[in-house]
Amino acid sequence: MNASTSAEALPVVVIGAGPIGLAAAAQLVEQGLRPLVLEAGSTAAAAVRQWSHVRLFSPWSEVVDPAAEKLLAPTGWVRPDGSGYPSGGDWADHYLQPLADALGDRVRxxxxxxxxxxxxxxRVVDADREAQPFVVHLTRTDGSEERVLARAVIDASGTWNTPSPAGGSGLPALGERSAADRITYRVPDLRDPAVRARYAGKRTAVIGSGASAFTALAHLADLATSDDGTGTHGVWVLRRGISGSTFGGGEADQLPARGALGLAAKAAVDNGHADAVTGFRTGAVERDDAARLVLVGEDGRRLDPVDEVIVLTGFRPDLTFLDELRLALDERLQAPISLAPLIDPNQHSCGTVYPHGHRELSHPEPGIHLVGMKSYGRAPTFLAMTGYEQVRSIAAALAGHTDSADRIELTLPETGVCGGTGLSDPPPTEEPATGSCCAPAPALPQLAPHTSPSPLTEEASPGGCCGS
Incomplete structure (x- = not known):
């Protein structure tokens, strides 16, 4: 048997049994290919279960993969009401685990x-390279090691285990690691009595400007209005200024629940449950005499002490185990080069990310694809629908159905926000043009730095999110 024939008889290894990894397996089965899903956790959807308390802003109708639904149908699985919004726990229990069970021993x-x-x-050797199957090294929970041969590899391992730090430079702030006992990089589950006690009546800094930060601010505001939460207060730390895009698209967002998250964060500030600090890039985390944490900006500003810090500055891909493969990644986003321009938050324009498939996700090393959140590298705002279309296209390409693989049929909901997100610099202050899709900026109270006798003087930009 030659190398090519033996490779075709091998499975397609899928790394990660999360939503996109399991969808990839279902798509491969539909194409008549043999998947083998390798999951580091003890159960399928292990990462999703860690944010089981967080509700998705996509309804059930948009988080079930069509090929997966076909695979589930013979098992008696009943699709949840499409108009409902599942929590992470709901998604795992009522869809992802049943899907993993239906895939059976294809999931390890x-x-x-x-x-x-x-x-x-x-990585260096050229000779006869593409004729060789992939070799995947893995470690089992008992410490034993194993090698698995594969005809192709789909990396759907996500970015959950590699959150970005608080430091404004992309590196941990000075003192950030030593303050780990007071810092979390996840949205806290305030249903847990122990976690609730950690934040109740406390002053908590929330660093970040995306959906996770909105969720944390809203949860802290709810805690502040409860019987056991008196004195709870949030300090919202943003690296940029306040603009019309800060709270997302609001009522203009075609995913209403996503727009509502931003409005909930705005309400937390408007109702006095949180203050906002803008243009603050954390350079150090220090402790005061009472062992509370003091955030120090790269510009020397010092904020009033807080009891806890929630860092929600995004995630980044772990590429270390792919180091022997030839990947073509954008130097900024760490996303596939052909995909990067479509998702770059520095350039993103009105509308949404253009649907994409196997061609945009290809690399110089044929047969390796990064999908799901990992395909976005450091870019934010990934939708399950995007990942499902990615793996549908890739599975069709691996099966030799190029026409189907190239036919991308997906319409994504618009965010209601246009222009760059201002991740690198605060947005400009000129007024938006008439007819702009940008919403007017909300008026927010600004929190004075610890050493300043007056509030921050940076004005919130009424426009700027549209660029020029």
Whole structure:
């Protein structure tokens, strides 16, 4: 049997049994290919279960993959009401775990992938490279090691385990690691009595400007109005200024629940449950005499002490186990080069990300695809529908159905926000043009730095999100 024939008989290894990894497996089955899903956690959807308390802003109708639904149908699975909004726990219990069960022994849990390469070829060697199958190294929970050969590899491992730090430079702030006992990089589950007690009556800084930060601010505001939450207060730390895009698209968002998150964060500030600090890039985390945390800006500003810090500054991909493969990644986003321009938050324009498939996700190393959140690198705002279309296209391409793989049929809901997100610099202050899709900026109270006798003087920009 030659190398090509033997490779075709091998499985397609899918790394990660989350929503996109399991959808990839279902799509591969539909195409008549053999998937093998390797999941580091002890159960399918292990990462999703860690944010089981957070509600999705996409309804059930948009978070179930069509091929997965076909695979589930013979099991008696009943699709949840499409108009409802599942929590992470709902998604895992009522869809992802049943899907993993339907896939059976095609899913292996407790299998951590530690490296991927070509059999007998390191990154340098050209000779006969593409004819060699992939070799996937993994470690089991008992510490034993194993090698698995694959005809192709789909990396759907996500970015959940590699959150970005508080430091404004992309590196941990000075003192951030030593203050780990007071810092979390996840939205706290305030239903848990122990977690609730940690934040109740406390002053908590929330660093970040996306949907997770909105959620944390809203949850803290709810805690502040409860019987056991008197004295709870949030300090919202933003690296940029306040503009019309700060709170997302609001009522203009075609995903109403996503727009509502931003409005809930605005309400937390408007109702006095949180203050906003703008243009603040954390350079250090210090402790005061009472062991409370003091955030120090790169510009020397010092904020009043807080009891806890919630860092929600996004995630980044772990590429270490792919180091022996030849990937073509954008130097900024760490996303596939052909995809990066479509998702770059510095350039994003009105509307939404253009649907994409196997061609945009290809690399110089044929047969390796990064999908799901990992395909976005450091870019934010990924939708499950996007990932489902990615893996549908890739599965069709692997099966040799190029026409189907190239036919991208997906319309994504618009955010109601246009222009760059201002991740690198605060937005400009000129007025938006008439007819702009940008909403007017809300008026927010500004929190005075610890050493300043007056509030911050940076004005909120009424426009700027549209560029020029």
């Amino acid at each position: 849990t407790g299998a951590t992938v530690t490296g991927v390469s070509r059999t007998g070829r390191d």
